[in-house]
Amino acid sequence: MFRKIAAAVSAAILSVSLASCSMTEKSVTEVVNNTEVPPKMLFLGDSIAAGYGLEGYTADDNYHCRSYSNILREKYNEELRGKCGHTMVNKAVSGATSSDLIGQIQSGQLDSDLADCDAVVISIGGNDLLGIMLDLFNSMGISESGSFNKDNFDFFSAASMFLSINSDVDKALDQFELNIKTIAEELDRRTEGTVYIQTLYDPLEYYSKFKRVTDFSNEKIGRLNEIITENSACGYKVIDIAxxxxxxxxSLTNIADLDIHPNAKGHEVIAEDVDAAFRATGFTYTTTVYGDRQLSSEGRIAIGGIIAAIAFLAVVGAALLVRKKKE
Incomplete structure (x- = not known):
């Protein structure tokens, strides 16, 4: 009897030894880390965000020019190296209006990027105004991209035309206000990241001698920026580029060459503004920390069983010894 119990216990100990890996486990702890900049950021909107006009920019490639998104990508790749790493995605489209952006979001093509991004940065609104003016501007040498042909451009005619389409521009601004709310709502459904919308600078301020032009652009772009600021309660932060x-x-745009887009220096300024907005917000990322190997619940049960068996064997053995002495 004693030998059979001893053999059973020995077999149990051997099986435990063979299964030791499954009987132990490492403790796992999720640690939340703070960082000043986003591990993943997404840029949306128009030609300003896309980097139009910069060296290396093409209509189907937003990643090989020194735009503000690429400046920040380079900066954050270095800053987050050895920590959580960094990802930048730029889905801005030159010529996009706020209605185009709504369509892009609602199409679902951005869903995967929005689902796991920490920050969404948007430049939008300029083309909502330009769209109304394109037919008039084309006849004056202005292309749909927003650049100008200085040989054909007549600022005095432009001043008169700006005033004649005042009502149409105001209607466009009213629609922009509705659209900015829709954009915020659509993004709120798709991302937990922080959303930022940039204000629009006024490149036509450069032509101060043409007061009708500068007054018109100042009023209309000023109103667009008010709309962006006043509706921030819809769920986004404002980056005041203007x-x-x-x-x-x-000095910050190519307007001296009759191109309204930011130049390389202008993109550096925008990058600084976006960076400051990020650092004022702060972000987090999660890492997994593994502790020392320890017994799993299965291991504790198995070892407890062995200890009980050994104790039982000791009791039985003692009883057999007592019995043997009496005999």
Whole structure:
């Protein structure tokens, strides 16, 4: 009897030894880490965000020019190296209006990027105004991309035309206000990341001698920026690019060459503004920390069983010894 019990216990100990890996486990802890910049950021909107006009930019490639998104990508790749890493996605489309952006979001093509991004940065609105003016502008040498042909452009005619389409522009601004709310709502359904919308700078301030033109653009672009700011309660933060470009259109845009887009220096300023907005917000990322190997619940049960068996064997053995002495 004693030998049979001893053999059973020995077999149990051997099986435990063979299954030792399954009987132990490492403790796993999820640690939340703070970072000033987003591990993943997504850029949406128009030609400003796409980097139109910069060296290396093409209509189907937003990643090989020194736009503000690419400046920040380079900066954050270095800053987050060895930590969580960094990802930048730029789905901005040159010429896009706020209605186009709504369509892009609602199409679902951005869903995967929105689902796991930490920050969404949007430049939108300029083309909502330009769209109304395109037919008039084309006859004056202005292309749909927003660049100008200086040989054909007549600022005095432009001043008169701006005033004649005042009502149409106001209707466009009313629609933009509805669209900005829709954009915020659509993004809120698709991302837990922080959404930022940039204000629009006024490149036509450069032509201060043409007061009708500058007054018109100042009023209409000013109203667009008010709409962006006043509706931020819909769920986004405002990055006030316009404030840092004010009075500097000549040095931060290509307007001196009759192109309304930011130049390389302008993109550096926008990058600084976006970076400051990110750092004012703060972000987090999660890492998994593994502790020392320890017994699993199955292991504790198995070892407990062996201890009980050994104790039982000791009791039986003692009883047999007592019995043997009596005999």
């Amino acid at each position: 404030a840092d470009f004010e009075g500097k259109a000549g």
